[in-house]
Amino acid sequence: MWLNSSKIKDILKNEVFYCNFDEEDSVTLRLRSEIVNWLGLKLTTKQEQATIKLEIDNKLDKNLEAYQIKEQQIRGTSSKGVLYGFYAYLRRKLIKLPLEETSAPQQALRMINHWDQVDGTVERGYAGKSIFFGRFGSNDNTDKGSFEVKDIGTDIFRNDFTRLEMYGRFLASIGINAISLNNVNVRGLGTSLIISPYIEKVSEIAKIFSSFGIKTFLAVNWSAPKIIGKLSSSDPLECEVRLWWSKVISHIYQVIPDFGGFVVKADSEGEPGPYQYGRNHAEGANMLAEAFQAYQGLVIWRTFVYNSQTDWRNRKNDRAKAAYENFMPLDGKFAENVILQIKFGPIDFGVREPLMPLFGALKKTNQLMEFQITAEYLGQQIDLNYSVPQWLSMIHFSNYGQAKDTVRDNSPVPSNSGFVAINNVGMDENWCGNKLAQANFYGFGRMCWDNNLNAEQILDEWLKLTFSEIDAITQKKIFTILISSNRTYELYNAPLSVGSMMVPHYHYGPAVNGYEYDRWGAYHFADCNGVGVDRTVATGTGYTSLYEPSIAKKFESLEEIADEDLLFFHHVNYNYILHNGKTLIQTIYDQHFEGVSCVKNYIKVWQSVSGEVDEDTYNNVAERLNLQLCNAQNWCDQVNTYFYRMSGIDDNQGRQIYK
Ligand code: GCV
Secondary structure, three states, rough: OOOHHHHEEEEEEOOEEEHHHHHHHHHHHHHHHHHHHHOOOOOOOOOOOOOOEEEEEEOOOOOOOOOOEEEOEEEEEHHHHHHHHHHHHHHHOOOOOOOOOOOOOOOOEEHHHHHHHHOOEEEOOOOOOOOOOOOOOOOOOOOOOOOOOOOOOOOOOOOOOOHHHHHHHHHHHHOEEEEHHHEOOOHHHHHHHOOOHHHHHHHHHHHHHOOOOEEEEEEEEEOHHHHHOOOOOOOOOOOOHHHHHHHHHHHHHOOOOOOOOEEEOOOOOOOOOHHHOOOHHHHEEEEEHHHHHHHHHEEEEEEOOOOOOOOOOOOOOHHHHHHHHHHHHHHOOOOOOOEEEOOOOOOOOOOOOOOOOOOHHHHOOOOOEEEOOOOOOOOOOOOOOHHHHHHHHEEEEEEEOOOHHHHHHOOOHEEEEEEEEOOOOOOOOOOOHHHHHHHHHHHHHHHHOOOOOOOHHHHHHHHHHHHOOHHHHHHHHHHHHOHHHHHHHHHHOOOOOOOOOOEEEOOOEOOOHHHOOOOOOOOOOOOOOOOOOOOOOOOOHHHHHOOOHHHHHHHHHHOOOOHHHHHHOOOOEOOOEEOOEHHOOOOOOHHHHHHHHHHHHHHHHHHHHOOOOHHHHHHHHHHHHHHHHHHHHHHHHHHHHHHHHHHHHOOOOOOOOOO
């Protein structure tokens, strides 16, 4: 990963650190341990012997997480600020930037979610087994497409605290300050993580993260009162249900005094929720919030609520509208310690989706914007996909103001707002399955801290830190591949934002009609004349009206909409001429052939770095690039053949389409 301790040790071997902390807490102890134990460097108690001084200065900034680096001095508003300053200092040293920086995070909550399950599997995980759960030593990737959790009957925790300490360090070094450990689909034994004897074990993990300035959260099953409390109901307005939750929460705080709170997926994809009792989501969330109030705990409530029993026959049904329709009427009704966790797009982390219209529209509700680092729909860490450019385009999209600001400014308690992402790590040797997928993990943290960094800067930093031993030309080659990889993936995937043409459930590889007649609400409506989802007010589902009028007008109008957003909003004929001057069908063909040729080019470029990067990395990426080429070719062939058969229109360049 990006923190090479032997390299850092080498650069700093002549330095002597001095820590001036009036009060010691777990973070200051961690800082000392990072210097002495992790890096093996010198720490003195005598100021005059020091060459680098670490100190807390509570007047430094309004923001408690801020830091300042000035030559050989690292100051923070709090111990957490010093910790962030310390890692920033290492970063600047490693990539040879001037030792001058004053910085504070732009998003208050910078959170990682895990979809890890107590049997050691990871839902949508592509880097081996869970780092938290499962038996020690088991290192195979069990993602075979079945997400049933099996009770394993013995200790459900992996107890690999060395790895967790490393993980805490990676997280803190990019500014992450909150983490949830378990899958939001909380099943089987996972439901009991919030009670003894499991919560005591969670506390051991939480202690490690606390020392890195990170609060631990757990995902909960809404029906826990029935399932583990053995009550007859989980109705949020029932006294005995409220009492049950408050007892559970009070016990959690006895065991983990700085526990962060709960993450809740309710009434979503078969998970239980307040709708079962005729209650709305504010009533559900506020009931938990009340129990958390005394402890400053948070309820992070997901808005991924849609009808997963959609009737595909009715073209007015529109899953894209679901979160807005469920949550917009509740704006202002949530307690101050409730935060809505909202996916960045209206469907599900597709390679091209517009910004979810709740951003900018919600004015009185705390918000977190949700991203997916684990590449479920983006090539599953087999295909290269540096996704930071896509994420940045979301946070800078303006619907009543840029999303990065509206998330904070429209949250009544700005400290209860920010960004969150499902991470891509597991027990694999290089943490992410594909070494180059580490760039997304790094990039997410950096984007949360500084919203104004661009994708190139972040990638450049990551490359310089991770591949410090290789020359600038080789670094540039890897840079060129990665910076274009999100666009390349888009080129050979479902065309022009229409989405959802992948193998159902598994979500890797093409299946053009895989979801077309299914219940999940993700359709492309291709016929012999054209393709795309009509979401206009004039003739379609009316989804465009959910945006600010000027944006709505752009999406509604064929003249104004950008080509790449076209099929998300409009159903158009194959002969329709796009802004690029070509017909829709020709654009589909061209993009798919181009996508394949980009991957072929990546393979050539990668071959040219052989001998420059270490052998493990070389082989790891080479193997995956070959798989990516098969995938890209498969997408190209299936999509082009499908649309040729639908339209009967030839490619104007006579390339191979299987007829
Ligand atoms: C954890 C998608 C994924 C599911 C995931 C869900 C969610 O539907 O395919 O695996 O469930 O999103 O975000 O809750």
